[in-house]
Amino acid sequence: MRAVIMAGGKGTRLSKLNSEIPKPMFPVMDKPILEYQIESLVRCGITDTTIIVGYLKDVIIDKFRNGKNYGVNITYIEEKEPLGTAGALFYLKEEKDDFILIFGDLILDVDFTRFMDFHKKNGAGITLFVHPNSHPHDSDVIVSEDGLVTDILSKTNSRDFFYHNLVNAGLYCIAPRILKGIDCPSKIDLEKGIIRKLIDKREVYAYRSTEYVKDMGTPERLMDVVSDVKNGVVRARSLRNKQKAIFLDRDGTINEYVGFLRKITDFKLLPKSAQAITEINTSPFLAIVATNQPVIARGEVSVGELEDIHKKMETELGKQGAFLDDVFYCPHHPDSGYIGEIKELKFECDCRKPKIGMLTRAADKYNIDLSQSWYIGDTTVDIQTGRNAGMHTVLLCTGEGGKDRKFDVAPDYVAQDLLEAVQFILNTEIR
Known part of the structure; x- marks a missing residue:
């Protein structure tokens, strides 16, 4: 070459x-x-x-x-x-x-x-x-x-x-x-x-x-x-080396929780999200979103409409000097019976949280060591996902604030918002 x-x-x-x-x-x-x-x-x-x-x-x-x-x-x-x-x-x-x-x-x-x-x-x-x-x-x-x-x-x-x-x-x-x-x-x-x-x-x-x-x-x-x-940032970011990431849920973590988000006009960044992600951007960690989006399988939002929502998220973050290294989403849903549902997306996949398919795909793409990475979210599903992947976890009080109670699992830390969660992680030495 x-x-x-x-x-x-x-x-x-x-x-x-x-x-x-x-x-x-x-x-x-x-x-x-x-x-x-x-x-x-x-x-x-x-x-x-x-x-x-x-x-x-x-x-x-x-x-x-x-x-x-x-x-x-x-x-x-x-x-x-x-x-x-x-x-x-x-x-x-x-x-x-x-x-x-x-x-x-x-x-x-x-x-x-x-x-x-x-x-x-x-x-x-x-x-x-x-x-x-x-x-x-x-x-x-x-x-x-x-x-x-x-x-x-x-x-x-x-x-x-x-x-x-x-x-x-x-x-x-x-x-x-x-x-x-x-x-x-x-x-x-x-x-x-x-x-x-x-x-x-x-x-x-x-x-x-x-x-x-x-x-x-x-x-x-x-x-x-x-x-x-x-500071060694240049050499550390080479994909020849193992990377560390902070994985983020989307709804209730980065943007305001409105239940199932179906309209782009309902997408609004939480007040401290951009500052939190900016701090990740200047750290040794990657900032990667991993989010369940069953609204696709249920026929309530098209793939194009979801892409537009994510474009809005990236544009609004960019205006404040923040960026996401990548966004992964699961479009599947196991249960049938919804009017207008997309039948080919109705099955048990390996990526719908708390399964870890999105995380392993990100790990393969960016050579990430999941054991040295974190997952931040507002539900027990997020915490269970992180645990299933062998990651550290932070539960947020924003969004659902862990009230879903789908899993009996304890996070490593509970934070009031994304900024507090990120600052806790960056001040914590992972051994």
């Missing part, structure tokens, strides 16, 4: 800090960004790397040379003049194998093997590495169905609707066949000139991951990145 790193940019926004080095060479704890990228690639066995250079190219070449001192083989492509984010890919159109493309201003630590496996499994022309972030309202948002990208919502357009918080991180898997249309090395924008044209051809896929990928293109972001590297 080969990697290509775009390292030809000037880094205009960082030039006031140091105008004598290119952006990918800005130091983070005395080591350039580019070196972190190469180290992450090597940890996944990727030792063939091509670096596209331009502005102050000698600074990069003098540092890395042929890569021997870093355990890799490095070759270089020089942009004689700026070619945008994709023009230099002309020089790679004759490649035989799919490759990883990385923008040179990213601090990351990614399991590239998982990423490429997803790309090849779908036979994609290009796969985008995507994740939720804390500011989707001013980011381009990816729209996808089962991983297939169907649209990109530009941050420059007004959004008077709800949307999933899913953002392009600037990391790609590319099949050389999509580069055949580049006839000469000219200035091309990757998104506008290549990706958007491939969406209608069903060639673009989105790989969702919780791993750390963040650009350091401004002084403020550079400070955040330095802190995250220093």
Whole structure:
């Protein structure tokens, strides 16, 4: 597997800090960004790397040379003049194998093997590495169905609707066949000139991951990145390592409890939910929702209507700087006899809580150690679910407040609301 790193940019926004080095060479704890990228690639066995250079190219070449001192083989492509984010890919159109493309201003630590496996499994022309972030309202948002990208919502357009918080991180898997249309090395924008044209051809896929990928293109972001590297956050989030998660029920935990929530207008965040989830986002834990939604099987809410409710949840959280790493739901219901019910969803599944199918699917997807994770909910069903999965649990006094009494089970802690629950967990050392 080969990697290509775009390292030809000037880094205009960082030039006031140091105008004598290119952006990918800005130091983070005395080591350039580019070196972190190469180290992450090597940890996944990727030792063939091509670096596209331009502005102050000698600074990069003098540092890395042929890569021997870093355990890799490095070759270089020089942009004689700026070619945008994709023009230099002309020089790679004759490649035989799919490759990883990385923008040179990213601090990351990614399991590239998982990423490429997803790309090849779908036979994609290009796969985008995507994740939720804390500011989707001013980011381009990816729209996808089962991983297939169907649209990109530009941050420059007004959004008077709800949307999933899913953002392009600037990391790609590319099949050389999509580069055949580049006839000469000219200035091309990757998104506008290549990706958007491939969406209608069903060639673009989105790989969702919780791993750390963040650009350091401004002084403020550079400070955040330095802190995250220093605290070990970057390395810990790699899916090569076991993850910890805080699983959340939805109704009565994140949003106001109204019984079975059937209308999007009835969805309202509880007062401290966004703050609580923000604290998870800045912790070693993932924030993942796992919720029973039998209203689907009963024919009371369509899958599309449920998706709209979840879009509202993600949009409203995003406005307050919070995000969910993923949302899992069970649409099944074992009992028949409802008018308009969906018969094919009426069976005993393995995901309806207190069964743990949603949790094990999340664990497989994100390499989560359930024994080091927590479940927070407002019912004894939630607590029993956590117990069944070998997790720690917190019962909330919001929502049903444990009054369902379906199971005789005690939580590890009882909290007044989600914020108290999260703060208790983050202050508790799990041994």
